[in-house]
Amino acid sequence: MKSKRVLILTILFTFSLVAFFSTTSEAAGKVKLNKTKLVLEMGTQGKLKVKNTNSKVKWSTSDKKVVKVKKGTLTPVSVGSAKVTAKVNGKSYVCQVVVADYEGMSIEQKEVVSYALQFVGNRYVYGGSSLTKGTDCSGFTMSVYKQFGYDLFHNAYQQLKDTKSVKMKKIQPGDLIFYGSSKKSCSHVALYIGNGKVVHASTANTGIIISNYNYRKYIGVGRVLSTATYPDDLTEEEVTEETVTTEKATTKVVTTEAASTKEVTTEAKTVKEVTTEKETTKESTTEKVVAAEEIPVEVVSEKENTATEEESAVDDSVEETLIEESTFGKRLDGVASIF
Secondary structure (H helix, E strand, O other): OHHHHHHHHHHHHHHHHHHHHHHHHHHOOOOEEOOOEEEEEOOOOEEOOEEOOOOOEEEEEOOOOOEEEEOOEEEEOOOEEEEEEEEEOOEEEEEEEEEEOOOOOOHHHHHHHHHHHOOOOOOEOOOOEEOOOEEOHHHHHHHHHHOOOOOOOOOHHHHHHHOEEEOHHHOOOOOEEEEEOOHHHEEEEEEEEEOOEEEEEEEOOOEEEEEEOOOOOEEEEEEOOOOOOOHHHHHHHHHHHHHHHHHHHHHHHHHHHHHHHHHHHHHHHHHHHHHHHHHHHHHHHHHHHHHHHHHHHHHHHHHHHHHHHHHHHHHHHHHHHHHHHHHHHHHHHHHHHHO
C-alpha cells in the first residue's frame, strides 16, 4: 500500500511541475507561433507550430473556403486570405495566411503579385506609402511597382491616366483596377492577382486585404508591366541559345580541325620540301662526288696529253735540229768543194 501511495504522489508531483513550468513560460510570454505571416501556393501545404508549451492546442481558421487547418497543418483551398488561430490555455495566437495561385503567370507578373501579397494584414494610413508602417490605396500600388523600377504617381486618378488602358476581358495579373463613380472621379485603385481577386489597401478598419475584383464598381483597367516572359519561352530561348552555342562550338572545333589539317598539310609540304631539298642536296652531293671522281682522270689525261705534246715537241725540235745540222753539213761540203 505504501509503495502505491508513493507512486501516486510522485505522478501528481510530476504533473504539478509540468503545469507550473508551462504556466510560467506562458505567463512570461514565451509561447508563440513559429510564424505570424505565411503565403501558401495552391497545391502545397504549410505547417504551424506553437513554441514553448506542452498544453493542448486548439486550431481554427477564419475562412475554411480559403485554407483548412488540422493539428497545425495548413491546406490551401482557394485564393484569398484567412486568419489561422492557435488557442492555448485560453490565449490566442494568430497567423495571417495568404493563398496564391501563380499558375499561368509570367515571371514578371509572379514577382509583382508575390511581393504585394506579403504585406496583406498591414495597416492602412491615409496619405501614407509605407508598405510596413501604413499606406493608402495609391501609395500601395506605387510602392509595390517602385520595387521593380516603375514610377507611378501617388494618386489613383493619375495612375489611371498614365497606365495603358486594357479591357476587363483581357485583364492579367499585375494590372491595376480603378474604382469610382466615373473615370473623372476615380477614388480607389487595387492590384489584380488573378482568379478574380485583388489586393489593396482598403480602409483604416481593414488595412491591406484581398477582395473580389468586383467588390465595388470599377471604371477601368490599367497595365504597368511592359514585358511578359513565360517560363516556357525562357526554356526555349535557353535551349536555342544552348543549341547556337553548341553549333558555334562545333564550328569552332571543325575550324580547328581544318586548321590542324592545314597545319598537317603545311607540315607535309615542309617535309616534302625538306625531302626534296635533301634529295637535291643528295643529288648535288652525288654529282659533286662523281665530278670529284672524274676530275683526276681528266687531269691525268690532260697531264698525259701535255706530256705527249711536250715529248712530240721535243722530238720535233730534235728532228728539226738534226735536219738543220744535216743541211748545214751539206752546205759546208759544198763550200769545201768549191775551194
